[in-house]
Structure formats: C-alpha cells, structure tokens
Amino acid sequence: MGRTGRRPGGEDTKGIILAAARAEFGAKGYHQATIRGIAAGAGVDPALIHHYFGSKDDLFAASIDLPLRPAEVAETILAGGIESAGRNITTLFFTVWENPATRDPLMAVLRGAFGTEQGAAVLREFFGTAMLGRVAPQIGGPDAELRASLAVSHLIGVAVLRYVVGFPALVKVPVAQLVDTLAPRIQAYFTE
Amino acid sequence: MGRTGRRPGGEDTKGIILAAARAEFGAKGYHQATIRGIAAGAGVDPALIHHYFGSKDDLFAASIDLPLRPAEVAETILAGGIESAGRNITTLFFTVWENPATRDPLMAVLRGAFGTEQGAAVLREFFGTAMLGRVAPQIGGPDAELRASLAVSHLIGVAVLRYVVGFPALVKVPVAQLVDTLAPRIQAYFTE
C-alpha cells in the first residue's frame, strides 16, 4: 500500500475515513485525536483527509453530525403520551448507546463537549430543541423546563459514568435492570 | 520581571503555580492545558514548574489532590441518618461546586476524567470509597450499590450540564431552587 496514485477498486474511502474519525474522536476526544491517527486507522495518507474534509475542525463537525433528528426523537419519546415518556426516553437512550454503530458518534459528541465549545454547542442545541422544545411543553407547570433538564442531566450522568469513567457498579449492571431502575425516576420528573 | 535569578520577597511561588495549574486544568482539561500556559498564568518561567513538580503528569496529580477526604464527606452526608442523606449530599455537592476556591480542582478532576485514565481513576476511587463504601451499606437491599451509583450519576450529570456544557436552563436556575428540586430525587434512591 506504499505506492502513490489512485487505488484500484471503487471503495468508499470517504466513508471509511469518517468512520475512523468517529472512532478516534470518540475514544480520545477532540484534541487528543490526531489527523495522523485517524489516517492510520483508515489506512490512508493524512493528506487525503485534508483533501476530503478540509481542516480538523471540519472533519470533527462532519463526525458529530448525529444520525438522530431531534424531531423524530421527540416523537418517539412522546408516543403514548407523557405518562410513558420516562420509559420511552430511557429505553431509547440506552438502545442508542449500546449499539456500537451509534455509540461512536455519541461518544465523539460527549467527549467533544468537554474539549471544544463546538461540541458543547452541539449538546446544548440537540437537547435544547428535542427536550425543551417539544417534551417540556407537555409537562406543564412553571418549572417544566427545569424538570426536563434535570431528567436529561440524569441520563447524561449515567452515560458519563458508564461509558466514559467506567464506574464499576454502573458498568456491570445489565441494561435491562438499568432501564428498569432508572425509568421511574425519569418519569417522576415528567408527571409528579 | 524579565531578569534572571531569585526574586526578592518570600512569596509562596509553589502555591501560586498550583493554583494556576488547577485553574488551567479545570478550564481546558489535561491535554489542552499547557505547561507554558500555566507558567504564564502564574507569572513564572515554564522551567520553574518542572523544578518544583517534575513532569506534567506529576503536576496534574498534585492538582487533583482533592481537599476533600472521603471519610469526612461520608460523615457529613450521613449526619442525621439515611433519611436526610439526600438533602445533605445535594447541599454539600453544590456548596463545594459554587465556591470558586474548591471549584477549580473539581473541574480539573471532572475534565481530567475525560482526558486521562488517571483522572477517571480519581473519580472512580473517590466516589467508590465515599459513596459505595460508606453510604450504600446504610441503604440496604440487594441493589443498594446500584441505587447509590445512580444518585451519584445524577449529581455528576447536573454538574456536567451546569458547569461544563453550560446548558442554559441549568445555568440560570438559582442554587437554592436546584437543590430543592433535586434533593427529593436523590433521597428517593436512598429510602424507597
């Protein structure tokens, strides 16, 4: 693979690079991830990444373009009314996180939120429009916004401890039990 | 301040460096923080940091040496029995976070948990001994460990959104109201 010039066979090199970028950004965070590392992971020269995506910032932006539309998410959560929203959002949250394919970009977002203002903005915007824009109005009351935010914070806290920090008690618990224990607490923020 | 050699006046330069390091590590995380930046913040030459603390890793280790002893924390939480532990831990948590002096090292730990395995280990160990070792036994039941961990995850989630991500709804709410809304939910994990 040392030779120069175009490769034979029409592979989706751009997609391979993007996948490698998501894995690297997710595993190491924005700053610790390197273009050279991503290139190595994709089996490609670093300059090719630049050719396709431009700067590192642009590649990161492409990496955290979530395959989750806030509108769809809100719809899924609210299917069945506000009384089942707690279980719906909890189930959805961990379904997405436990799926390796969707985990990488989420990890990239979460780690990015800590390293770059851009990443933090993505997180704010996503939960802002999905949760506060669509779910909070269904809760009602003056502190609906606060309660919805606290529900989100709890989910994110579990994700941080389970997937990033590796807190043993939360790592070893099966997803089903985790959802069963957590969902009622989330629900309590919506209807109580 | 351009001259070389020892300075007149017996300032606590080592302490100044440590404070600057905590601020920088807290603001930017381990990797994005630089020795040169910390030195500039302390008004000092980069080499001096090396002279006092050794490598960057060593400086970081010194920075996240929390002024919180797990034993004391557990004692404060459990004063008044398990029935008031929810409010106690919530109040303590935000008292410490809202105090600028203690916020910096906490921020350094939290951001460090995302950037370095060392930081993640600090978080695991602290909450592991303080919460799981001392508080969980007072809860009782087979899933006591899980419930205590979920309580911790909720607090950390709020800290992440309020202090790192800057989630508007959680930033603008006064601490008192935050504690009032949150404490019952934490308590529910302990006694219910």
Next chain:
DNA sequence: AAGGTAATTCAACGCGTGTAGAACTCAACG
C-alpha cells in the same frame, strides 16, 4: 563579611502536530 543553597530564568533540543502543494496513478469518456 563570606560561602553555600535554594529560587529563578535563559536558551535550546527533539518531537509530533496540522496543513500545503506538487507529483503520480487509476478510471471514465470520447
């Protein structure tokens, strides 16, 4: 007053990084 020791800075090294442009090779199309 003198000598030793701790505090502090200077200057520099080697390394890994993001990025740029030129060179090369394959595929598509006439």
Next chain:
DNA sequence: CGTTGAGTTCTACACGCGTTGAATTACCTT
C-alpha cells in the same frame, strides 16, 4: 487510444509542545 479529472501519496514547512542543563540572583547560616 488519448485526454481529462478525480483519487491518492510524498515531501516539506512552520509551529507549539514538554523537557533539560547551565547561568544568574537572592536569602540564610556562620
């Protein structure tokens, strides 16, 4: 079969980083 254009790599630059060893100044002891 030749030409064009997209795909891909090579080489190189300039920069900021952590780290080091020597040089310089002030305080402390005797």
